[in-house]
Amino acid sequence: MLSYLHSFHAGNHADVLKHLTLMAVLQKLNLKSKPYFYLDTHAGAGVYDLNSKEAQLNAEAKTGVLQLTTPKANANFTSANEDVKGLLFQNYIDLVNEYAHLGQYPGSPIVASSLLRNDDKGFAAELHTAVFESLQQHCRRKGVKAQHRDGFEMLNAVLPPTPKRGAVLIDPPYESKNEYQLVVDSLSRATKRWPIGIYMIWYPLLSGTRIDRQTGEVVNNPKAHLAKEMLEQLTQLPVKSVLNIEFCAHAPSDRVGMYGSGMCILNPPWQLENDLAEILEQLTATLVSDNNKLSTIEWLKAE
Numbered sequence: 001m002l003s004y005l006h007s008f009h010a011g012n013h014a015d016v017l018k019h020l021t022l023m024a025v026l027q028k029l030n031l032k033s034k035p036y037f038y039l040d041t042h043a044g045a046g047v048y049d050l051n052s053k054e055a056q057l058n059a060e061a062k063t064g065v066l067q068l069t070t071p072k073a074n075a076n077f078t079s080a081n082e083d084v085k086g087l088l089f090q091n092y093i094d095l096v097n098e099y100a101h102l103g104q105y106p107g108s109p110i111v112a113s114s115l116l117r118n119d120d121k122g123f124a125a126e127l128h129t130a131v132f133e134s135l136q137q138h139c140r141r142k143g144v145k146a147q148h149r150d151g152f153e154m155l156n157a158v159l160p161p162t163p164k165r166g167a168v169l170i171d172p173p174y175e176s177k178n179e180y181q182l183v184v185d186s187l188s189r190a191t192k193r194w195p196i197g198i199y200m201i202w203y204p205l206l207s208g209t210r211i212d213r214q215t216g217e218v219v220n221n222p223k224a225h226l227a228k229e230m231l232e233q234l235t236q237l238p239v240k241s242v243l244n245i246e247f248c249a250h251a252p253s254d255r256v257g258m259y260g261s262g263m264c265i266l267n268p269p270w271q272l273e274n275d276l277a278e279i280l281e282q283l284t285a286t287l288v289s290d291n292n293k294l295s296t297i298e299w300l301k302a303e
């Protein structure tokens with residue numbers, strides 16, 4: 001039973017981190033003319049209506065992407081642009097602005113399609129039937145083939161891919177505890193079949209305690225430790241290197257369920273860490289609400 005709907009969260013701080021990291025990786029792949037393979041295993045709806053009831057419930061985009069499109073933030077990115085460093089942000093903001101005029105936010109398949117070239121092979125899997133219909137509609141003429149399919153199953157079925165180089169984005173909802181283990185098991189198979197692939201795994205950073213909505217009491221969050229355990233297992237996989245970025249919009253607390261998120265990258269492209277440092281610097285300047293210094297970039301495994 002698929003109960004998660006990303007429309008409640010579209011454009012939040014986690015989407016911003018995920019989509020900027022995705023762009024940074026694809027920009028690196030674009031440095032070579034040879035075509036590449038790209039798969040988004042948990043693609044979502046493609047485009048999100050920021051005026052929908054779901055998106056308006058907690059207005060998560062307001063403290064996320066919409067902070068980056070203010071005139072003040074735009075001026076920062078434009079001046080950084082003069083020395084190429086800001087190009088990644090400028091490309092992201094330009095794409096976001098194309099959709100913002102319509103009150104929309106572009107999801108990961110649209111972010112990827114903005115960088116895929118004619119000969120690159122892009123695929124996006126989505127299991128939820130209604131969400132898939134939206135995905136299919138938004139992927140038309142975008143160079144990404146939408147498939148109504150289990151993303152973990154598809155990953156296993158298509159590897160090793162043609163072309164031989166490329167990247168995979170794995171962005172599950174983590175609604176159930178076993179999804180963390182599913183990610184590890186799936187990557188354990190995938191890295192055997194395609195050890196040179198770049199794999200990007202998004203994960204949430206959850207506070208250790210939360211306030212129970214019904215009783216008002218502070219209770220433990222049983223999923224809080226699972227991301228760390230997953231990272232430990234991902235680091236053991238037979239890949240050359242593992243780079244990890246965590247962005248914390250808040251410090252953990254009872255009142256904030258997801259205080260930040262991370263992107264773990266297996267086999268990161270050369271010098272990706274410089275782009276990630278730029279992402280962290282800009283997001284810390286624009287999206288951190290409480291001056292916390294918890295965000296990190298770390299090599300979990302170096303070549």
Ligand SMILES: C[S@@+](CC[C@H](N)C(=O)[O-])C[C@H]1O[C@@H](n2cnc3c(N)ncnc32)[C@H](O)[C@@H]1O
Nearest residue numbers: 006042043044107108126127128150151171173
């Ligand atoms: C976090 S959302 C994806 C957001 C999207 N990647 C983005 O950044 O715009 C996760 C999506 O995975 C879908 N999903 C859940 N389990 C799946 C599975 N096993 N295979 C494919 N899609 C799945 C959900 O329906 C949901 O749309």
